[in-house]
Amino acid sequence: MNTLSKSKITIQNYLGGKYFFTVDEVVLNKNIVNLIESKHSKNSVLPSESDVKDGLVKMILYSNLASVEVDGVPMKSMAVLRLTSDVFSGSISSESIKKDLVDSFKTNNLSEKRKVFIERLFKEADENNFVAQICGTKQ
Numbered sequence: 001m002n003t004l005s006k007s008k009i010t011i012q013n014y015l016g017g018k019y020f021f022t023v024d025e026v027v028l029n030k031n032i033v034n035l036i037e038s039k040h041s042k043n044s045v046l047p048s049e050s051d052v053k054d055g056l057v058k059m060i061l062y063s064n065l066a067s068v069e070v071d072g073v074p075m076k077s078m079a080v081l082r083l084t085s086d087v088f089s090g091s092i093s094s095e096s097i098k099k100d101l102v103d104s105f106k107t108n109n110l111s112e113k114r115k116v117f118i119e120r121l122f123k124e125a126d127e128n129n130f131v132a133q134i135c136g137t138k139q
Contacts, residue, residue, distance in 0.1 A: 003027050009035070011061065021058070024082075026070075033070055035062045036080040045087045045108055046134065055081045063130040069123065079130035088136040092118075094125035104134075 007026040011019045012091035025036040034066045037058045039047035046052070062079035069075065101122075105115050118134065 003095050029057050033075045034078045038082045041085045047083050059130045082133045084135050084137050086137050091135040093133040094122040
C-alpha cells in the first residue's frame with residue numbers, strides 16, 4: 001500500500017475541459033485508489049460545518065468520476081472524507097456498525113445536535129458512495 005500526501009489530480013469532462021485539484025491524501029492499494037479529503041479541528045470534537053460542507057463538495061466530484069487512472073493505469077476509486085480532531089476519542093466511519101456509533105457517541109459525550117449531524121453525514125456518505133471517517137488524533 002502506497003500513501004501520497006497533497007497529490008495533484010486533474011478531472012477532465014466529456015467536452016475536454018480540465019479542472020485541477022489537490023487531494024490531501026492518496027492511498028494506493030492494489031487496483032483501488034482512495035482519494036482522501038481531510039478536515040481538522042484542534043479545539044472542537046468536529047471540524048466546522050463550513051469545513052465539512054467544503055469537503056462534501058469534493059466528495060460529490062470524487063465519487064462521480066467515470067474513470068480513474070494513476071500514472072496511466074486504470075483503477076477503481078473510492079472517495080473518503082476524513083474529519084480529524086484533537087478532542088475526539090477513537091474513530092468511527094460511515095461503515096461502522098450501530099453499536100460502535102452509540103459507544104463512540106457516549107465516549108465523546110456528544111450532544112444530540114452532534115449525533116444527528118454525524119448520522120446525517122454518514123447517511124449522505126452511504127447514499128452517495130463515499131466513506132466518511134471521524135478520527136481522534138491523540139490515541
